[in-house]
Amino acid sequence: MLVNRCQFVDDHQRRHGEKRLRDILGTSRSSFSYWRRTTAARTVRQSVEARLAAQIRKVHQDSDGTYGAPRITAELRDQGEQINHKRVVRIMRTARCNTRRWHSRPDSGPRSPTRTPSKQQQLPWPEPHRRVQNWNTGARFGP
Incomplete structure (x- = not known):
């Protein structure tokens, strides 16, 4: 601002x-x-970040969009850049380099309804017994 x-x-x-x-x-x-x-330092930093953004985009595209910030940071360090992972995250965000989001199967999430096995898929072990809930009232009966 x-x-x-x-x-x-x-x-x-x-x-x-x-x-x-x-x-x-x-x-x-x-x-x-x-x-x-600080105008001169800002322009130098902007030009360096533009160069880094181009390198990040290239590494990101070479990995078919699968590399995230940690791997891109490692790749840039292998190329001789001295760069922090936080800076890579910030530049990726401004350059809009989004990684692929791997989605799980629709029936495997925590909100998915529980599936009961069909007769063909009967489990080899018996159904676990329900534990009887014991309400302790604190009163002792007996001697």
Whole structure:
């Protein structure tokens, strides 16, 4: 949010004045000065992340969309990149590199109805007995 405000102030300061725009948008002078000082570092980081995004897309496509962030991180490290898995996750999210989601069978989830075996599929062991629920009232009967 601050970046958008500072960018707006930078774009329109000649016409309306820097102090007036900062006051209207509620941006402090120190924040705007810091944003302006770090512009060069931001552009370098953006270009590096664009290069990394291209590498991530290539590794992702080479794996037919099956590699996730941990494997892509390992591949990039094998290629000589010094990169953290958190950064790979963030870049994958912004580059929209989604991994395939493996779905289980529709009748195997926790919400699926329980299936009783048919007569042909009778289990070789006997049906387990139900445990009788014992309600302990705390009263003792007898001596």
